[in-house]
Amino acid sequence: MPDRRARAQELVERLVAEGRVRIADPDDEVAEWRRVVNYAKCHGLKPAGKRIERVPYGGPGLGLFLAEGSHPNARNQRPKAAEELTPVLARLGHLHPVVAALKDDERRLVMPSALRRRSLLPLQDLTVEAVRRGHEVRKAGSSFYPREGGVDVAVDGFACTVSVRQEFPSSTNPERSARLVVELAHGLTDRPGR
Known part of the structure; x- marks a missing residue:
């Protein structure tokens, strides 16, 4: 037209x-x-x-x-090939200072030790990849419930909180109680991205 x-x-x-x-x-x-x-x-x-x-x-x-x-x-912002995806670490080592502080904070990620370790792995992966790409990672400014923990990642001056928590902490079903949720807080809405 x-x-x-x-x-x-x-x-x-x-x-x-x-x-x-x-x-x-x-x-x-x-x-x-x-x-x-x-x-x-x-x-x-x-x-x-x-x-x-x-x-x-x-x-x-x-x-x-x-x-x-x-x-x-x-x-054009999405990964173009599988090799650009970041594999999840199998073990915690050489922790970023923000993740190390979260690991040492007994008031955060209050859950069984195996789940706590699994919660820290994606946060460590995220911080390593963010730093590799030149972004800033800092202690999350948001307040969390005891079963949650997270980090803030700042890209071009815009900070976004990424948190991890146990999805069904009260469940007696071992499979359900082992589920974790990773959430990306959206700044413009109240809806997090899971």
């Missing part, structure tokens, strides 16, 4: 010039603007190294801006 392409190019030019564009049109116009944004994304009309982000803008409106880099969920 030539009209949509022209509108998409015009929108990108406005975003480059103004930084933010607010659309306060009725719902049917906002729907068309969403299609224009999708057209710009799908046809590579956005500037190199940028992405177009949409945010709600009071009622039926829409706010648009250019953000740096590709979207965190973009296909």
Whole structure:
């Protein structure tokens, strides 16, 4: 659709010039603007190294801006081959200071010792890989229940808490009581990623 392409190019030019564009049109116009944004994304009309982000803008409106880099969920951000995946360690050794402090804290990860060790393994893996990639790992700022423990990983200044806990601590079923949950706290919603 030539009209949509022209509108998409015009929108990108406005975003480059103004930084933010607010659309306060009725719902049917906002729907068309969403299609224009999708057209710009799908046809590579956005500037190199940028992405177009949409945010709600009071009622039926829409706010648009250019953000740096590709979207965190973009296909180019995902591992491309199995060798890029990080294998889970089989034993704890050479602990990162944050994980070592968590291991020594008897008030955290209150659970059977075998589960406690299994809880520390993915946190150690995560910290090693994060540091290898140049990210900062620090003591989790969130408060945890005694059966939980976690670390904060800061990527480009944005910190995210990763926690581990026993999923069914009160279960009498040994299989259920041995299940662990790893959660990634989302900063924008109350829903964690499991």
